[in-house]
Amino acid sequence: MTVADGTELPEGxxxxVSTFDVVHDSVDxxxxxxxxxxxxREDGTYLMLEMNASGDxxxxxxxxxxxLYNVSTLYCMTTSLAHGGAGIGACMGQEKARELAYAAGFTHFRKLPIEEPFSVLYELKA
Ligand SMILES: C[S@@+](CC[C@H](N)C(=O)[O-])C[C@H]1O[C@@H](n2cnc3c(N)ncnc32)[C@H](O)[C@@H]1O
Structure with a gap:
């Protein structure tokens, strides 16, 4: 096992790659x-699990x-803002997730059907 900052992953x-409730907490x-x-790698997939909340x-x-707003205030936003980060928080919603995906250079963004009420799962590809 390697413990490392996800912003320093090796290329290709x-x-x-999957993340579970990480992006909304992250600094960047x-x-x-x-x-x-x-x-x-080429045609690789990023599965991004996030909380099932609206951006509205x-x-x-x-x-x-x-x-979620309570948890987000006490942990998610705080842990990001404490490091000068974006402070998005748990209730970012699908539109913000899509905006981040395209800003990060992904061209494919799709919400996958899952039977779990607390989470949403997105499929991203370059
Ligand atoms: C809400 S916790 C989720 C933990 C775990 N994935 C789970 O589902 O139980 C958010 C996690 O994101 C991690 N995280 C945030 N930014 C990160 C980054 N840039 N690189 C690696 N981990 C990061 C934090 O260390 C924290 O463990």
């Missing part, structure tokens, strides 16, 4: 996702949304 090395989401894109506050007025 993997067929599959676009930098991290750019490094992941660079680490993929109104749409998060439900028990899960309330829980």
């Amino acid at each position: 090395r993997f067929d599959l 989401p676009v930098g991290l996702m750019s490094a992941i894109r660079g680490a993929l 506050v109104e749409e998060n007025r439900n028990p899960l949304g309330k829980f």
Whole structure:
């Protein structure tokens, strides 16, 4: 096992990279996702799991949304902002995820169907 910052991945090395609730916490989401894109081999896939929240506050007025805003304030945003980061937080939603994906140089972004109410899973390709 190697413990390392995801922004320092080796180039062109993997067929599959996955993150589980990492991007919304990260200091430099676009930098991290750019490094992941660079680490993929040709036709490699990045699976990005994130919380099942909307980017629209109104749409998060439900028990899960309330829980996520609390967790996000206490950990997700704080851990990023403490290092001068983006501070996106758990409730980034699909449109922000898509924006980050394209900013990081991915050209394919798709939400995959999963039967899990708390999470969303995106498939990204260069
Ligand atoms: C909410 S935790 C999720 C932990 C685990 N993936 C899970 O699903 O239980 C977010 C994790 O993202 C990691 N993280 C954030 N930015 C990172 C980066 N640039 N490189 C590697 N890990 C990062 C943090 O260290 C933290 O462990």
